[in-house]
Amino acid sequence: MTIDQVKGYVEAEIHTLQRAQNARVTTPEWLILESHSPFHLQVSPEAIKGGFFKRLTALQGGLDGTMFYTGAAFHTQYSSLLWRFNKEKLIPMMMEYW
Numbered sequence: 001m002t003i004d005q006v007k008g009y010v011e012a013e014i015h016t017l018q019r020a021q022n023a024r025v026t027t028p029e030w031l032i033l034e035s036h037s038p039f040h041l042q043v044s045p046e047a048i049k050g051g052f053f054k055r056l057t058a059l060q061g062g063l064d065g066t067m068f069y070t071g072a073a074f075h076t077q078y079s080s081l082l083w084r085f086n087k088e089k090l091i092p093m094m095m096e097y098w
Helices: 003-020 045-049 052-058 079-097
Strands: none
Touching: 045 052
């Protein structure tokens, strides 16, 4: 969706809620709206063969064991799987350093 389409959709939903509550229908003031696309980033097969994930994983524990990373680069964009990664992989790695 374009930024204008997103704004239109959100404003229409706000108006629906306002009308459902018999409230005055107002248009929100947009302070900031940023695109989060592309949402699903992918690594090329060539980069994977070239050791992308090995180098990415090597970042864990950098800066003398004080720097750890998490996020979509280490797992998919689904938060439940990311929290599982954090709990089962990242936190135990951190505990080994401390």
